[in-house]
Amino acid sequence: xGKVLLKEMRLGASILTYLFMLFGLMFLLPGYPVLCSxxxxxxxxxxxxxxxxxxxxxxxxxxxxxxxxxIVKGKYLFVCLIESCAFLLMTLSVALRMTAFSQAAVYRxxxxxxxxxxALGAACVIxxxxxxxxxxxxxxxxxxxxxxxxxxxxxxxxxxxxSEALHHVPGLEKLNAFGTDDIALQLILLAAGIMIFxxxxxxxxxxxxxxxxxxxx
Amino acid sequence: xxxxEVRDLEKKYPSFELDKISFTLESGRITGFxxxxxxxxxxxxxxxxxxxxxxxxxxxxxxxxxxxxxADIKKRIGYSTGSVSWYPRxxxxxxxxxxxxxxxxxxxxxxxxxxxxxxxxEMKTPLELSEGMKVKANLMLALSHKAEALILDEPTSGxxxxxxxxxxxxxxxLKKEGLxxxxxxHIISDIEKCADDIVYIxxxxxxxxxxxxxxxxxxxxxxxxxxxxMLRLExxxxxx
Numbered sequence: 522x523g524k525v526l527l528k529e530m531r532l533g534a535s536i537l538t539y540l541f542m543l544f545g546l547m548f549l550l551p552g553y554p555v556l557c558s559x560x561x562x563x564x565x566x567x568x569x570x571x572x573x574x575x576x577x578x579x580x581x582x583x584x585x586x587x588x589x590x591x592i593v594k595g596k597y598l599f600v601c602l603i604e605s606c607a608f609l610l611m612t613l614s615v616a617l618r619m620t621a622f623s624q625a626a627v628y629r630x631x632x633x634x635x636x637x638x639x640a641l642g643a644a645c646v647i648x649x650x651x652x653x654x655x656x657x658x659x660x661x662x663x664x665x666x667x668x669x670x671x672x673x674x675x676x677x678x679x680x681x682x683x684s685e686a687l688h689h690v691p692g693l694e695k696l697n698a699f700g701t702d703d704i705a706l707q708l709i710l711l712a713a714g715i716m717i718f719x720x721x722x723x724x725x726x727x728x729x730x731x732x733x734x735x736x737x738x
Numbered sequence: 739x740x741x742x743e744v745r746d747l748e749k750k751y752p753s754f755e756l757d758k759i760s761f762t763l764e765s766g767r768i769t770g771f772x773x774x775x776x777x778x779x780x781x782x783x784x785x786x787x788x789x790x791x792x793x794x795x796x797x798x799x800x801x802x803x804x805x806x807x808x809a810d811i812k813k814r815i816g817y818s819t820g821s822v823s824w825y826p827r828x829x830x831x832x833x834x835x836x837x838x839x840x841x842x843x844x845x846x847x848x849x850x851x852x853x854x855x856x857x858x859x860e861m862k863t864p865l866e867l868s869e870g871m872k873v874k875a876n877l878m879l880a881l882s883h884k885a886e887a888l889i890l891d892e893p894t895s896g897x898x899x900x901x902x903x904x905x906x907x908x909x910x911x912l913k914k915e916g917l918x919x920x921x922x923x924h925i926i927s928d929i930e931k932c933a934d935d936i937v938y939i940x941x942x943x944x945x946x947x948x949x950x951x952x953x954x955x956x957x958x959x960x961x962x963x964x965x966x967x968m969l970r971l972e973x974x975x976x977x978x
Contacts, residue, residue, distance in 0.1 A: 524836075524839045524840055527836065527839070528836045531832065531836060532824075532825050532828055532832070532833065532836055575826075576824060576825040576826060576827075576828075577823070577824050577825075578824075578825070580789065580824075581824040581825070583787070583788070583789050584787070584789075584812070584817050585812065585837070585840050586809050586810075586811075586812035586813040586840050586841065587808075587809050587812070587840070588808045588809050589788060589808065591809070734791070735791055736791075737784075737789070737790045737791060738784065738789040738790065
């Protein structure tokens with residue numbers, strides 16, 4: 522799979538995908554809906570699918586000495602790599618906000634959702650949704666990117682809206698924990714987010730492999 | 739020895755269908771796949787390569803079914819499709835650098851030889867190449883990994899007469915090395931020049947799959963060239 526991933530990175534990927542990974546650092550922005558950063562990272566990955574389609578990437582890949590399902594797995598691997606890098610930047614930002622900047626007034630007085638481990642878990646759910654809805658949807662045709670991406674945008678902003686709103690619900694204030702407050706709960710929510718991401722991605726990849734076998738190129 | 743066996747391949751579209759396509763490709767022989775535009779040549783080739791899922795039929799390479807042995811089989815065959823350009827803004831060098839990693843049998847000397855023969859500047863991108871040069875660039879990649887069989891979709895389309903002649907001579911050299919060469923074309927003179935066998939397809943049906951000489955014996959009128967025979971057949975003799 523390493524060779525397929527290298528092919529994705531060097532031939533299939535748009536430079537914007539790598540640049541948009543940096544939106545992971547938006548977790549540092551105070552007074553900003555930090556989960557939008559996960560949307561922008563996904564938008565960057567979408568650019569790669571768009572440019573790869575224009576470059577006949579799927580047909581080219583189908584001529585390489587690999588099984589058809591490995592084309593699908595290569596795409597998922599690339600997507601997950603980008604998401605993981607962005608997630609690392611988000612985690613770094615959260616760690617800075619929890620430690621070095623924990624006394625900064627702009628973060629203390631943050632009106633919107635705090636960049637904590639719950640936010641990281643929610644970002645994982647957005648990435649999982651992208652993999653399930655967009656990447657999985659793409660492999661229904663190996664061509665159509667518009668419909669699955671529009672569907673993803675709708676779902677993504679629902680997740681952002683709900684995540685931002687939840688801590689205003691009485692009893693759920695702890696979701697907006699600052700710094701290391703309620704750290705056990707934060708870590709549990711992060712783990713749940715990661716599990717949701719993994720489940721969505723694995724299910725989507727398996728289904729995409731099956732679907733792609735029947736797609737005529 | 740049979741390198742490729744296509745048996746009863748079927749694919750239905752609303753306005754077109756491949757109807758029980760069958761033929762065999764032998765090592766050390768050149769087979770011309772001839773038919774007019776829309777006859778089903780590309781659909782057949784794509785079905786042979788798993789790019790299109792046939793409704794029925796089997797394709798076996800080296801005695802192995804394509805399904806299940808896809809990756810191993812693709813390592814042993816070369817494929818090129820006309821002037822389709824991959825990654826139009828990437829340098830040929832970068833595309834080749836990725837392709838070679840997938841083949842243990844990549845022959846860098848052969849790659850360099852074809853670069854020189856086809857006068858391709860590897861620092862150029864497909865976008866900067868003419869249609870004919872794109873055909874050559876695709877062929878170069880297909881020819882550089884010691885394939886045992888070459889499957890080429892319209893490799894001579896868009897080539898100037900000199901390049902076409904060069905390419906057909908390359909086919910003859912590859913045949914001497916024992917390769918099976920299968921190429922689709924609607925240019926009958928290409929078949930006349932180098933093919934040993936003919937697979938003639940019309941409206942999704944194989945009309946004939948046999949040695950070129952047998953085809954001439956069976957279908958040509960006395961003194962008729964292959965081109966005249968094909969024109970007569972397509973003109974109504976086979977569908978009348």
